Amino acid sequence: MRNSGTWFIIAAIMLVIDIYVFQAVKVVSINSSEKSKIIIHTVYWVVSGATLLLLISFPYIYVLQVSKVFRNYIFAILVGLFFAKIIGSIFFLLDDIRRLMLFIMSKIFSSTGAHFADAEGAISRSVFLSWLGIGLGSSLFGTLLYGFSNKYNYQLRKVKLSFPNLPNAFVGLKIIHISDIHSGSFQNKPAVKKGIDIILKQNPDLILFTGDLVNDRHEEMNDYMDVFSQLKAPMGVYSTLGNHDYGDYVSWPSAEAKKQNLEQLKQVHAQLGWQLLMNEHVILEKSNQSIALLGIENWGAKGRFPKYGKMKEAYSGSEKYPFKILLSHDPSHWDAQVRTEYPDIDLTLSGHTHGFQFGVDNPYFKWSPVQWMYKEWAGLYEEQKQKLYVNRGYGFIGYPGRVGIMPEITLIELTN
DSSP: OOOHHHHHHHHHHHHHHHHHHHHHHHHHTTTSOHHHHHHHHHHHHHHHHHHHHHHHHTTTOHHHHHOHIIIIIIHHHHHHHHHHHHHHHHHHHHHHHHHHHHHHHHHHSGGGTOOOSOTTSOOOOOHHHHHHHHHHHHHHHHHHHHGGGGTTOOEEEEEEEEOTTSOGGGTTOEEEEEOOOOGGGOOOHHHHHHHHHHHHHTOOSEEEEOSOOSSSOGGGGGGGHHHHTTOOOTTOEEEOOOGGGGTTTSOOSOHHHHHHHHHHHHHHHHHHTOEEOSSEEEEEEETTEEEEEEEOOOBOOSTTOOBOOOHHHHHTTOTTSSOEEEEOSOTHHIIIIIHHHOTTOOEEEEOOSGGGGBSEESSSOEEOGGGGTOSSOSEEEEETTEEEEEOOOSSOOSSSSOBSSOOEEEEEEEEO
8 A cells, every 4th residue: 555654744734734724713713702612622623633543543454444434434524624624724824924914014114103913013813714714614515525415426428439430330339438436435235226227228339447346355346246247238348457456555464465356356357247458459340340449457647556557468469450449547548658659549448537526517617626637537538530538437435425526427429
């Protein structure tokens, strides 16, 4: 898993923010009774202290790593509180800038008799800005709590993609694309099955899955094998691995245990009836015409995501086919390698970003914090003759909800 020292750095940053936000809490509670102040201040620091303690403990306490309650809800609430404090801190910072300017003006114009401070020379905080920061931060937190109800609100998105070089036999081909199932986060089996029913109603010719079947461990699929094994299509179901499938984010008793987990996960794909593409390609045939379907292991160009994928191995032998589809979990792979080195890959399908599970997503405007890291993060992208489609994810992780960015099932129809 990732370096545990990172968690201490995050905790240290959060402590600084906690202290900073507490100054505003003191301002808005200044007119409260002494008893109320004690209660407010105590509750604030109990919640903040518990947050820090859980974050520091996470890398070392196994039950926190495997607990659905912690990884789904408690962790999400902690993250929500953190971002609420960040939003509030923006307004507190504006207030401090105001106070600094007044302080400087008081020094410059002190000889004129102008007054910018109180009798003791202090410049008080703005109660208005303090309340505004706390109010907006609380609104964000409330929005995140509301988003819990959207995590199984599957949206079917229909996309027609035109390619002049598409063989005639494949014109009208219907592809279901899903990604990021994260079965370890699910807690409502009937709700998950409703998404599968939506897929089956589309009668797709081909079903493609672009990685992150689990959060960490293969056994997370145990309760959902009968659900996802229902996915069938005349031309098959094909899949690839995502960054979470390797078990990189938890502590294993040994390297062999981690390796064995991955091998068992590969068997899960086989038991589902899915053909897992591990840096390889297959040929899809229809009416004596053929196209190539390539699939690679995870290959990320952003952050510290691993590069297990080997495009040379997957691509080798597919050169002669007139049309190629690539399954690659991380969309950053498209700009970093696919477009630059493999210009004849016509369509790349990815997932990974989840659209951050938070943002604005409508026909007129699309925004999410994830776009600060990923140029291509949701939907269709085109460069010259190549296309990339980024699925917003079937499941969820970290935050057990969706705000503005709903879980996605994509129906792609190929045309020319």
